[in-house]
Amino acid sequence: MDLSLSTRPEGERTVVDVAGEIDVYTAPQLREQLVELVDSGRYDLVIDMERVEFLDSTGLGVLVGGLKRVRAHEGSLRLVCTQERILKIFRITGLTKVFPIHDSVADAVASTD
């Protein structure tokens, strides 16, 4: 399946629900979504990746780009992911040290660190 994206506010934060495959073809859609959010003043993002079926390095690049953008506004970008096959890619690339990764949206939204 392709990528499907939806967003919803959760207090001060915005949850981006991502489902499907994030790859070299679909990653630009995710990038546009993140750029749009930051341009509209949403700087604290929670990206729910529980329904992501595939993630490649291009997708990682878009997430890192998103992180840079929100940080430029002193914002935050948190990920929600418990899928081992997706987490593995963050570990391989050392990005578990870069992104706060949470077990649930509730946990990410409540997080203050």
Added chain:
Amino acid sequence: MAEVELRIDPLTSHVRTARQVAVALARRAGVAPDVLDEVRLAVGEACGLAVALQRRDDDPEPVVLRFEDGDGLAVQVRGSTGLAVAQGEAAIQLLSDAAVTDEDDDEALPAGAALAVLSELVPGLQVATGPAGPRLELRWPPG
């Protein structure tokens, strides 16, 4: 021993097709089910890299993936964008430097990351570059 060759125009939308073919053939070749995700990701990264290089240079030639099943699955990914000749680590570095995406793109991670992911997933990864383009060889189980 059976061979399958897949030629794709350098369109990012075709990379997914290449991944699906790779997984189908890996399954058929008896690659362990828990390794199929690695095959999917690694072939996607290798193919995506070749496609990205050609798109950068407006090179319309197809990217060719050749699959050979016998004792596991061997995959060769060939692009046509000519690069300086190098083998092994030097070729990886060269590809990594060459495959940087758009200038106006602040997401500089992908080029190096694709190769980092590949090296981690494919212990026997062979990379060569030459005037005829890059060539990546992946194998499961590692030969």
